[in-house]
Amino acid sequence: MDSDEEDYVFYGTPIEREEEITSRKKKAVAEASGQLRTLAPWKQEVTDEEGRRRFHGAFTGGYSAGYYNTVGSKEGWTPQSFTSSRKNRAEIQQQSILNFLDDDEKGELEGRAVATSMQFDTFGFTAAELARKQVEKEQQKRPSIIPGPAPDEIVLPAADSIGVKLLLKMGWRHGHAIRDSRTNSLYDARREARKAFLALSSDDSAAMHAGFEPVKGDLDIAVDQPMDNDHQHPHSTPVYVLNPKQNLHGLGYDPFKHAPEFREKKRSRLPGNKELGHRKGFSMKDNLLAFRSGRTAPGFGIGALEELDAEDEDVYASGYDFEETYVQEIEEPLELSIESKKMLSGKEQGVLPGFKVASTSDYQLERSFCNTKSGSSDSGSKVAHWVVASGVTQQQGLRSQCSEATLGAQCSGERWRDCAAGFTRLKENNGRNFFAHFNCELLDFECDEVDEDHGAHEGCEGFTRGAKLWEAQQKRTEHKKLELDGKVFPSVQKMTAESRGKILGERPLERSSNDTSSASTSADIQLQFNLSDTFTKPASFNELPDVAKPFRDDPAKQGRFEQFLKEKYHGGLRSKDSSGSSYMSEAARAREKLEFEAAAEAIRTGKWGKETGLANQQFIELSVTTGLQFTSAGLEQGSQEEELMKKMYPKREEFQWRPSPILCKRFDIMDPYMGKPPPPPRVRSKMDSLIFMPDSVKHAQVEETKAYSDSLPVPQSGMEDISKKEADREVEVDVEVENVERPVDLYKAIFSDDSDDEEESSSVNQMEDPQKKVEAANTTLNRLIAGDFLESLGKELGLEVPPDLLPHLENKAMTSASQKENDSANKGQINAFVSENKSSSTLNTVNRTFINQDTEESKEYQRDDVVESSGNIIKTLSSEKKSGKVELGKVAQVDRINRTPSDRHRNRSSSSSEDERRRKRSRRHRHRSSNSDSDTSDSSDDYRDRHHSRSKGRKQESSREKSSSRKHSKHRKRDRRDSLGRSHRDSEKDRETAKREKRR
Amino acid sequence: MSGGGGLGVEELPRKEMNVLKGHEGAVLAARFNVDGNYCLSCGKDRTIRLWNPRRGIHIKTYKSHAREVRDVHCTPDNSKLCSCGGDRQIFYWDVSTGRVIRKFRGHDSEVNAVKFNEYASVVVSAGYDRSVRAWDCRSHSTEPIQIVDTFLDSVMSVCLTKSEIIAGSVDGTVRTFDIRIGREISDELGQPVNCISLSNDGNCILASCLDSTLRLLDRSTGELLQEYKGHTCKSYKMDCCLTNSDAHITGGSEDGFIYYWDLVDASVVSSFRAHTSVVTSVSYHPKDSCMITASVDGTIRVWGT
Structure with missing residues (x-):
């Protein structure tokens, strides 16, 4: 800047304003940052962004205005009308026109409004209106399901319909039923009462009648009025009052439309009996409304990758099928019975003992009477008449068709008068102690008249019944009165037949079957039984539950039995399905019924209670016999079978099982099958498991044959032929099995095809090019040195060396010829078998398979060899058994047959001990021959194979065979001693033997 | 506390100590871990839950199964879980993280039971597809290392010893697969076997059969030593076990009761109502006199003396 200033020449004086401005700016900044804050608010200057003092207004003359030039204030700004909605949620502001009017306007408005006063309620509108309001109030008190104001306006019609208008013109008054005038009905009622009294009238009843009548007349005026209303208004009360909406369904929706x-x-659940209804509702298994609260369906999704089968459809149902129905089904009747008992418990104590529903006709009569009565008598006060009347008719009914029965008259007039007096008194009081009093009176009435006529007694009962009914009704009316100020009667229920029956503890009439669900019918049945409990005095079986419980161990059954007894001995109330348990089959039910019959008979005749123990036994016997008698494959036989089963089971079987090597490794166990060739890869498919029988079945077959052979007498030396044949048969069977399961062939087929080929080809055409043989020999030798082809070695170690398998240079023909002889000899015997086994193409294989078993033989043979050789170790082994060289075959044969039970048992393989022994032995050989023992069992198998044939052949043939074989063994023994030089030596020996045989 | 020795009847766990609530719907199995400090449960709500039964605390929930979980087992070192269920898979879990380490698929149908071997290296599962399969936990392979399919019907339960796999099947057999000698020993009971349980000395098998009978078998000879009756077991898979002293046998019943039998004379020593519904599982504490039971009613109850 300085340098710049030097270069320029300035004319005139510089304008200082610039600087001023900048300084002011600086000042403003400084003030804004620091000192301004320290100043009191009123001392502070308001400045603009340029730092100039800022004035209010458009012109620069005013002062700073507002709160720091804002519309705010020191307290900040809050709207006056704000209320937090956090605590009290938005309340609907009630607005009416009055809110918006001034006082004078209000005054004006009031003056103009027109309303009818109570005094001039000509048409009873106001009364109805009042009633409605009352109801509304009630409704508000009740917890309403639909929140918000009651939607009365929706329900109410906007204006009276023309029908109403017409009716009004015809004289109908709002709030009254459309019926003929009440005087009529009143008259009817009176007439009824009079009739009743007529029935009662005796000589002295006239006075009573006279005394009674005026009182009643008074009552009509005084007391009747409110009750009258109670009974009449319900007819015309609006629907919504009658059926207050108590559910959450939409208007007009009927959930039970199709059900x-x-x-x-x-309906039965809803009114009055709430505590009952609820419990019932939950217990009902199939109740639509009771959700399955117990079993919660876990409503989670399912893996997308999961493929769904048909069975999988009920994912959200119970996959495990833990349906509680199983348990519930047992419990349900119990529960129900409890409920129904509860239901009845209130009434039971009131029901008079000894009362019995005599017959349906009576009942019907009474019922019909009641119906008409309750229908026609629409005022509560009429109940008084009704009571009397019904009492009378009751009597009548019981007295069976005595129309104007005079029986009632038999009861003493004074008593009746007393009753009547008490009755009227109570009516005046209109209190509840009425019945206490009344009943008391009745009670001593009863007491007095115990000795009197039975009919009178019953009449009295009828009276009490009536009284009770009245009481109930009274109670109800009182209840309603409390509710409703006596004007409208919301739950209009006149006493229906049903409710009356309920109060009296009577059995309801059979409903039409189609409108009762199964559950309710069962409930009914239960009820019936309970009712029969109350109504009938089970004299003979009252003590039964204490003493005689033939099915004590099975409470459900005992219960059924008791029901059965009730049914049997107390007529009338009989349910359709006799034994209540629905889960029993028809047959079981029938059987049980028979059992029950028998039991009941036993109880009746044998006086169960007295000699319980004896009778018990008797009964048990009885039941047992019945059980036996009436069941084809019933329980008893079943139990016998069970016994048998018990003897039979548990059954132990043993099989071979091959754990996979890795499993052994993971279990830290040495593989028992280590080194053995893997089992033939089985066809793993679902079809496999479906088509083929499991191994155990085969096994069982084999065992059968074995058993068969065992059952035959063990042949001694004289019976050799038989034994041989038998043995052959066994061998056949065994061979079959072996063929199926033997893994060796397949293994060979896979791994040793060339040698096998050799084997086969050479066996077919024995004369081959010697050159080829040499090559083959070399290769085999290599293998042996490498020690990897253990099977061929095993074969070699085996006594029977197939000429073609091993590298024989010459004279193969001879050995094979001898072999052939052997074969043919065997074939002679087992032609059938060979033909069976056609599938195995070459003779060699046939031979081998045929020979498979006969381990003993092999052992013997082996031992011979060993004895001949210098092996000291194995002498101990040979000492176990006869090691005679003569008659080897025979010994072996006998030995084998003796051993069959234990030995032949395992057909898949030899028994383990055998196996192991052999394995040991072979291992020893193997050691000598400098081979790993990885192929032990297999080679031992081969031993067995070979020796079977040998033994067979020997058995059939002469001792020549034996000697030759012995010679063979010599070679072999030597072989074992030295495996390396073996091939040569072998060939030499073979040559020798061949020569020898030729000579023969 | 009272480990071993002949427990008197009064020392049997019959007092309710705790109720473990949390499962929605039926609980299908409840198992103590090796030392008995924790227990595992699984149920129809597809979860496995880990609890402290003594204090009644729910510790952890393992969710991954797509269907109900039928059985669960824990390794001796408490580090891993295996579980199986209706989704045909066996899950191999890490206990602490709650993550699935491996899923073993291969069963053709629901898997009923699952167990670890002693070294927790193999999971053995028994399935509705009539097979018992062994799965390798060490390698990453999810193929079974062994399939045993000699059963003729659904295999319900499996037990492992050091060298044997024992499994009970609906075909009425209890089969012992001895790895050491390579033998399968089949004990036919003639009744569908619901659950098998080894005695603590390992010499006996307790088999719960569907004829409402528990049968005690001698393992070496295969003979039936004793039968225990009184309870109801006809249609549910329900556990049974011996007490840790081998003096009593305990099992649930379909009516919600728990039964105790004397081992020797087969008398019902005690029975009481434990649950409102079927008792699916019982598990006895390895050392103390304590037991947990699970039920279809969705609760697990801990019983003590």
Whole structure:
């Protein structure tokens, strides 16, 4: 800057304003940053961004305005009307026109409004209106399901319909039923009462009648009025009052539209008996409304990768099928019975003992009477008449068709008068102690008249019944009165036949079957039984539960039995399906019924209670016999079978099982099958498991044959032929099995095809090019040196060396010829078998398979060899058994047959001990021959194979064979001693033997 | 505390100590871990839950199964879990993280039971597909290392010893697969076998059969030593076990009861109502007099003296 200033020449004085501005700016900044804050608010200057003092207004003359030039204030800004909605949620502001009017306007408005006063309620509108309001109030008190204001406006019609208007013109008054005038009905009722009294009238009843009548007349005026209303208004009360909406369904929606049988249940659940209804509802298994709260369906999704089968469809149901129905089904009747008992418990104590529903006709009569009564008598006060009347008719009914029964008259008039007096008194009081009093009176009435006529007694009962009914009704009306101020009667229920029956503890009439669900019918049945409990005095079986419980161990059955007894001895109330348990089959039910019959008979005749023990036994016997008698394959036989089963089971079987090497490794166990060739790869498919029988089955077959052979007498030396044949048969069987399961062939087929080929080809055409043989010999030798082809070695170690398998240079023909002889000899015997085994193409294989078993033989043979050789170790072994060279075959044969039970047992392989022994032995050989013992069992198998044939052949043939074989063994022994030089020596020996045989 | 020795009847766990609630729906199995300090449960809500039964605390939930979990087992070192269920898979879990380490697939149908071997290197599972399969936990392979399919019906339960796999099947057999000698020993009981359980000395097998009978078999000879009756077991898979002293046998019943039998004379020593519904599983504490039971009613209850 300085340099710049030097270069320029300035004319005039510089304008200082620039600087001023900048300085002011600086000042403003400084002030804004620091000192301004320290100043009191009123001392502070308001400046603009340029730092100039800022004035309010458009012109620069005013002062700073507002709160720091804002519209705010020191307290900040809060709207006055704000209320937090956090605590009290938005309340609907009630607005009415009055809110918006001034006082004078209000005054004006009031003056103009027109309303009818109570005094001039000509049409009873106001009364109805009041009633409705009352109901509304009630409704508000009740916890309403639909929140918010009651939707009365929706329900109410906007205006009276034309029908209403017409009716009004015809003289109908709002709030009254559309019926003929009440005087008529009143008259009817009176007439009924009078009739009743006529029935009662005796010579002295006239006075009573006279006394009674005026009182009643008074009552009509005084007391009747409110009750009258109670009974009449319900007819015309609006629907919504009658059926307050108590569910959450939409208007007009009927959940039971297609299932009307549930409506009944639902209805019975709802009113009065709430505590019952709820419990019932939950117990009902198939109740639509009771959700399956117990079993919660885990509503989770399912893996997308999971393929769904048909069975998988019920993912959200119970995969494991833990349906509680199983348990519940047992419990349900119990529960129900408890409930129904509860239901009845209130009434039971009131029901008079000894009362019995005599016959249906009576019952019907009474019922019909009641119906007409309750229908026609619409005022509560008429109940008084009704009671009397019904009492009378009751009597009548019981007296069976005595129309104007004079029986009632038999009860003393004074008593009746007393009753009546008490009755009226109580009516005046209109209190509840009425019945206490009344009943008391009745009670001593009863007491007095115990000795009197039975009919009178019953009449009295009828009276009490009536009284009870009245009581109930009274109670109800009282209840409602409390609710409703006596104007409208919301739950209009006149006493229906049903409810009356309920109160009296009577059995309801059979409902039409189609509108009761199965559950409710069962409940009914239960109820019936309970009722029969109350109504009938089970004199003979009252003590039964204590003393005679033939099915004590099975409570359910005992219960059924008791029901059965009840049914049997107390007529009338009989349920359709006799034994209540629905889960029993028809046959079982029938059987049980028979059992029950028998038991009941036993109880009846044998006086169960007295000699319980004896009778018990008797009964048990009885039941047993019945069980036996009436069941084809019943329980008893079943139990016998069980016994048998018990003897039979547990059954132990043993099989071979091959754990996989890795499993052994993981279990830290040495593989028992180590080194053995793997089992033939089985066809793993579902078809496999379906088509083929499992191994155990085969096994069982084999065992059968074995058993068969065992059952035959063990042949001694004289019976050799038989034994041989038998042995052959066994061998056949064995061979079959072996063929199926033997893994060796397959193994060979896979791994040793060339040698096998050699084998086969050479066996077919024995004369071959010697050159080839040499090559083959070399290769085999190599293999042996390498020690990898253990099977061929095993074969070599085996006594029978197939001429072609090993490198024989010459004279193969001779040995094979001898072999052939052997074969043919065998074939002679087992032609059938060979033909069976056609599938195995070459003779050699046939031979081998045929020879498979006969381990003993092999052992013997081996031992011979060993004895001949210098092996000291094995002498101990040979000492176990006869090691005679003569008659080897025979000994072996006998030995084998003796051993069959234990030995032949394992057909898949030899028994383990055998196996192991052999394995040991072979291992020894193997050691000598400087081979790893990895192929032990297999080679031992081969031993066995070879020696079978040998033994067979020997058995059939002469001793020549034996000697030759012995010679063979010599070679072999030497072989074992030295494996390396063996081939040469072998060939030499073979040559020798061949020569020898030729000579023969 | 009272390990070993002949427990008197009064020392049997019959007092309810705790109720473990949390499962939605039926609990299908409840198992103590090796030392008995924790227990595992699994159920129809597709979860496995880990609990402290003594204090009644729910510790952890393992969720991954797509269907109900039918059995669960824990390694001796408490580090791993295996579980199986209706989704045909066996899950191999890490206990602490709650993550699935491996899923073994191969069963053709639901898997009923699962167990670790002694070294926790192999999981052996028994399935509705009539097979018992062994799965390798050490390698990463998810193929079974052994399939045993000699069963004729669903295999319900499996037990392992050091060298044997024992499995009970609905075909009425208890089969012992002896790895050491390569033998399969089949004990036919004639009744569907629901659950098998080894005695603590390893000489006996307790087999719960569907004719409402528990049968005690001698393992070496295969003979039936004793039968225990009184409970109901007809249609559910329900566990049974011996007490840790081998003096009593315990098992659930379909009516929610728990039964105790004397081992020797087969008398019902005690029975009481434990649950409102079927008792699916019982597991006895390895050392103390304590037992847990699981039920269809969704609770697990801990019982003590």
